Amino acid sequence: MNQVQPKQIETILDQLKYDSNGRVTVVVQDAANNEVLMVAHANREAIRQTVETGETHFWSRSRQKMWRKGETSGHVQRVREIRIDCDADVVLVKVEQVGGACHKGYRSCFFRQLRNGGWVLIAEKIFDPDKVY
């Protein structure tokens, strides 16, 4: 990630299109293999922290607060690249994922696939959520 000057960060954040609740959608992708790890939400402050610290921050809709990914589990996401979509309301972050992105113990939150007429588990747990959270 490039360093961003203080005067640049406001312009960067201004160019995003926040919804009526002040949020954008964030897609997190594994920089190593482009696997989609998770989809979450962020407000302006979470995007600012993500850019400035180089670790992903999100807005928790259930807890109504900002959180740093990995703050409890240690499974941080180091930012390698940030993109925005044509409407500027979705942010794509490519990361180096430490441990697993999913709070259920999987590397990726997308561990179920439509197969044989139902949703089928296609991944193995890489950690025990009870020991991490």
Add this chain to the structure above:
Amino acid sequence: MNQVQPKQIETILDQLKYDSNGRVTVVVQDAANNEVLMVAHANREAIRQTVETGETHFWSRSRQKMWRKGETSGHVQRVREIRIDCDADVVLVKVEQVGGACHKGYRSCFFRQLRNGGWVLIAEKIFDPDKVY
């Protein structure tokens, strides 16, 4: 994609968690290289059509109607794989993309990247939107 029986499709759709407006978020990924092509929204009927026809369908929030990707442009998305996330409120669809996913003429909607303190164009147009839409 596997064939889905009529009695299976309702169960498949029941297991998604729709928001208060009846929608899920859909991430579309290029099956060839895992590039994220676009992020859109779908209601139950759009997911049903996506599963049953093997081509992506979405819900347009601006037009308040379902649409089939490529219905105007011919740039359809042939479904190769469908996954859901741990919360079952995000659907990941891997597709074979015909033409470009982005209505602005790019292969992917994520054609801008944070570089040198600003959002920088990193892709080239592959079609002229004025000739396609």
